[in-house]
Amino acid sequence: MKLSIQELNQIYADQICLEFSSQDQDKAWPSENEYSNDSARWNAYLNRLCLSKLINWLAENTEAEVKVFPSDKVLPTFWEFVNGTAINIGKKRIVLIPCEANNTEEFCVPQEWVDIPTWAADYYLAVQIHPDDGWLRVWGYATHEQLKQLGNYDRLDRTYCLEGQDLIADLEVLWIVLEMGADEKAVGKPLPILSMKEAEKLVQQLSRPSPSSPRLKIDFEQWAALLENDTWRQQLYEQRRQQVLTPAVISVTPITATRSQRTMVNLSNWWQDLFESGWQAVEELFGTQETNLALAFRGRGSRRVELDDTELDDAVTIKRQIELLSSSTNEDKRKKTAKKLAKNLESLLKNDCNDREVKSLVEEGVKALVRVIRTTDNEETRWTAAEELLIIDPKNPATGKRRIKDLGMQLVGNAVALMVSILEKPQGKVAVLVRLYPMNDKAYLPPQLQLTILDDREATFLEAKARENDNFIQLKFSGLSGDRFGVKVSLGDASITEDFVI
Incomplete structure (x- = not known):
């Protein structure tokens, strides 16, 4: 339901609700060559629109000097890479x-605004913005200390996230502390000093064209x-833009291309670690070097399932769980047991990974999970066992192969x-799992985003649709060598299709 600015001000009387016109939107929209990709361009648009309305409101409602940090002129070198805009109000920063x-x-606040010492702020304002409806509202704020002490740090996104209920909703408190000049910002640890050679190498590496920020x-x-270095940030920004202005090196398959025009991804090659261009390891896309990819595999924002009974992390319990995995015919019980077993084995490995008995138990547990993956007829049980095995033995061949592709901003400005x-x-069959994640610091997929599996005649045989607050959606199925299928991702009239052969 679309709300007017009058209705918003009535509902959220203690918050800042501001309206912007189509002229405001036109002014905020960046030029075509100002950014290297659509994701950065959309990020800049939202930030410019937000800044243009709030900086005027702040100037009218505070007596202190209000200035953009570091200056309005260099904001594109920030928005090319990260969401957010800093404003100095007197000696304080928001x-x-x-x-x-x-x-x-x-x-959620990008880590750059929290842990880069010269960027860190005293306060962080949560701004809900609806360009299509023509309004924004500041629904709360957090201090630097809150983000560091109470925030959940997401290693995949490199963001600090606070639950909405932990934000300070009364903005009058913010204006009071700004006037009082209370010190909220903590001093972060200093960053390493890069040599000129290191910086030049990184600039060259990160200048390569990409559909999203290279921050991860x-x-x-x-x-x-x-x-943090103004010169190197400017160089990286300019070189990324220049790559776009130069005649294209990378061809992009049109969204409307027919199957004969699209590239076919051969999944059989994945067993030999041969992957098509654009398909990355999960840790590469999300920027983590950890060997345990369970969080990325399960879905960003998800947490380990809490078990409904008390567990004993001892050898007897683990042996019982291993036996139960092999003997039980209740698939729900086997799934739950696989989770319990992995949790107990993970705990043992953390406490004493060199003990001979621990190693033996882990080996037996791994074998039990592998047997489940290779013998069960239940797909949910198979994938649960694979995800749990990924936690304790991420390089085990039984965990299969997985790759991820950034589809960019082709779905009405939404990156997935x-x-x-x-x-x-x-x-000789192959189990296939297809999953969609939100990108660009988004916690959830856009509602109504649809994931569809197409058969070799491009007819639908499986589909899933994102609801409110879905941080991923997925589909599972099986096939034989040579089977062809398509994966269609659509939102409204926009769609992207990727074709595969097993």
């Missing part, structure tokens, strides 16, 4: 974080040190990533 999400259950391509300390995983099954 950061505006615009977000299009319909709900206010969570507030290298470890955070290197990235932060590069970004497509992950495809395959597992070996009996009689």
Whole structure:
């Protein structure tokens, strides 16, 4: 339901609700060559629209000097890479974080604004923005200390996230503390010093064209040190733009292309670690070097399922769980047991990974999970066992192969990533899992986003649709070598299709 600005002000009387016109939107829209990709261009648009309305409101409602940090002129070198805009109010700093999400259950701030010492702010304002409806509202704020002490740090997104209920909703408190000059910002640890040679190498590496920010391509300390330096940040920004202005090297398959025009991804090659261009390891896309990819595999924002009974982390319990995995015919019980077993084995490995008995138990547990993956007829049980095995033995061949592709901003300005995983099954069959994730610091997929599996005649045989607050959607099926299928991702009239052969 579309709300007017008058209705918003009545509902959220203690919050800032501001309206913008079509002229405001036109002014905020960046030029075609100002950014290197659609994701950065959309990010800049939202931030410029947010800044243009709030900086005037702040100037009218505070006596202190209000200035953009570091200056309006260099903001594109920030928005090319990260969401958010900093404003200095007197001796204090606030950061505006615009977000299009319909709900206010969570507030996420990119790590750059928290852990780069010269960027860090005293306060962070959560701004809900609806360009199509013509309004924005500031629904709360958090302090630097809150984000560091109470925030949940997401290693995949490199964001600090607070639950909406933990934000300070009364904005009058913010204006009071700004006037009082209370010190809220903590001093972060200094960043490493990059040599000229290191910086030049990183600029060259990160200048390659990509459909989204390269902020997750290298470890955070290197990235932060590069970004904090005005000269290197400007160079990276200019070189990424130049790559786009230069005659294209990379061809993009049109969304409306027919199957004969589209590239076919051969999943059989994945068993030999031969992957088509654009398909990355999950940790590469999300920027983590951890060997345990369970969080990425299960879906961003998800947490380990809490078990409904008390567990004993001892050898007897683990042996019983291993036996139950092999003997039980109740698939729900087997799934639950697989989760319990992995949790107990993970705990043992953390406490004493060199003990001989521990190693023996882990080996037996791994074998039990592998047997489930290769013998069960239940797909839910198979994938549960694979995900749990990924936690304790991520390099085990039985966990299959998985790759992810950033689909960019082709779905009405929404960035999503497509992950495809395959597992070996009996009689030469292959289990396939297809999953969609939100990108660009988004916690949830856009509602009504549809994931469809097409057969070799491009007819639908499986489909799933994102609801409110879905941080991923997925589909599972099986096939034989040579089977062809398509994966269609659609939102409204926009769609992207990827074709596969097993």
